[in-house]
Amino acid sequence: MLAGSGCTPRTVRFYEREGLLRATRTRGGHRAFSPEELDRLNFIVALREAGWSLEEIAELLAVRGAAxxxxxxxxxxxxxxxxxxxxxxxxxxxxxxxxxxxxxTREALAVCSECTQASPDRTCCRDCKRLPEPGELPRGFRLIWRGDG
Incomplete structure (x- = not known):
């Protein structure tokens, strides 16, 4: 991983090949990134985590130079x-x-966890009085646990 970026060396090499990053080489042939390039890498990583495609990122980073x-x-x-x-x-x-x-859903499961420890019988879930009515339960709980979405 490139320190602080969460990127593997393979990803960093890919970004460099795609022209998103620029590295210099040390005497030993290793990549060296300026603080600005590391900042750029962290920006790219954040945009990727937000769902941006590499094409969208490349377009954004190239706007000023292409205008x-x-x-x-x-x-x-x-x-x-x-x-x-x-x-x-x-x-x-x-x-x-x-x-x-x-x-x-986690809060409702905490209630169910107590019951499942006391009784492994699944039929008791349908008659449970410890939880709100099905319509008041979180959708995730209804669909994942109860299956009566």
Missing amino acids: ASDRDACRQLDHALRTRLGELERKLDVLTRLRSDLEG
Whole structure:
């Protein structure tokens, strides 16, 4: 792993081949990255974790160099970032709802865990009075544990 990036050397070599990173070589032939390139790598990693494709990242990083002027580059970047921020907001909303559902599922499973230790009989789950009504349970719990989604 390249220190602090979470990337394997293979991934770093791939990013370099794709033109996303630039490395110099030491006397021993090893890759050496400037602090700016390491910062760029961490930015690329963050964008990848957010769901960006390598093509989208490459396009973003190349806008200024490919634009006819800095003014055009500013407009293009503003448009691209506005679009991506909207997508990111939608993903955050989904992830927030999913986190809440999964946390609720874990809470319900904690109740079930006590029952399953006392009785391995699955039929008691249908008649459980310790949990809310099925419609009030998190969707994840209903679909994963109860199977009565």
